[in-house]
Amino acid sequence: MIVVSAAAGAFGRLVIDRLLTRMPAGEIVAAVRAPAAAADLTARGVQVRRGDYDDPASLREAFGGAGRLLLISSPELDPARRLSHHQAALDAARATGVGAVVYTSFLGAGTGGTGVTEAHHATEKAILAGGLPYTMLRHPYYSEAFLNLGLRTAVAAGELTDATGGRGLNTALRADLAEAAANVLTGEGHLGRGYDFTGPRWTYPQLARTLTEVSGVPVAYREAADEADGAMRWLNGQIRAGELEAQTGDLHQVLGRPATTLHQAVTAALTHSAA
Known part of the structure; x- marks a missing residue:
């Protein structure tokens, strides 16, 4: 089972669209703050569970049974608040035995943590310290x-x-980044990797x-x-x-x-x- 956190946002919905083309809807979980706002996903057969970054207990319920979790970064702009959201999600992932975490990070977060990358860098460090299998998807700005x-x-x-x-x-289009995320979630050979997408x-x-x-x-x-x-x-x-x-070939590689x-x-x- 694949769980997508913050799934009601534009990026999460695009990822779920891609997942639906390659696996049964019942094996996809959309973790959202307000399930009523994701009635369209329920109608498509996706499991919708309440998973609120401000409610750790709800995250544990939402992540239950997940083979892989796509941890979409919190929309919170304050670095401390964003990091607390991510830490709550990582704690829930470990508590529920999630098989692997795929995290939507930001370009530059793998080497430093100031400004835009501050919370992302700290989250990457927490993922590494936590011991769960992982993949880092470092996004550029959206086109x-x-x-x-x-x-x-x-x-x-x-x-x-x-x-x-x-x-x-x-920059890269949100749709391309969503397809890349779906490829990582459903493919092999990505664990332990950090991709710098451009x-x-x-x-x-x-x-x-x-x-x-x-x-x-x-x-x-x-x-x-x-x-x-x-x-x-x-x-x-x-x-x-x-x-x-800066340019890399990572997005081309993962997209194929x-x-x-x-x-x-x-x-x-x-x-x-x-x-």
Whole structure:
């Protein structure tokens, strides 16, 4: 049996979609905070159990009988709160005899723990110390945060602006990462591994050219002053410093195919926004 924690979120649902193509629905458990919100999964034959990161007893109930657990990282942004959620899940996994844990970590968490990676690094250390068989899936930023409905605005204006200095981004589509997770959960040879997932590197000047190709409307690129606030301003600075340019072949390897290209992602985004 495979248990997916935080399964009511967008990523968890995508993973379950992939699992349903390769195993009986009754062997999949969706652990969610509010089971009523996952009635659609119940209708598809998936076992829906209450599994709330703030309620350790519910996690023990949700994880019972799991051969493998996909521990999807808590949406909590405060590192201490996020780590406490993950620790509760790991404690429950050990208490219930889960066979292996697959954890959705973040790029860089395997070597350090500051900022975005702080709770992920601490969770990876806890997994290693806990003794359960494991696989770490270190995700990049989701492409959907950048390649979304807003692209149609750029097409309408004939101009794409940003403050990244033309540096590269190694984002990946949530759907590709979900398929990779399903492959690890149902496949062999992944235990004891840490995968650093990256999608094909792209830049905003390249994105402007791709928008032109896909839409048939000329879209010019213009570098703008960084007027973002808070987290987005920090992220723009990270991109300008080249922190999102690292590349690995891990996602391609686990998928067994190339990750979705920028052209494919832009085509899907514009088609969706026009629907």
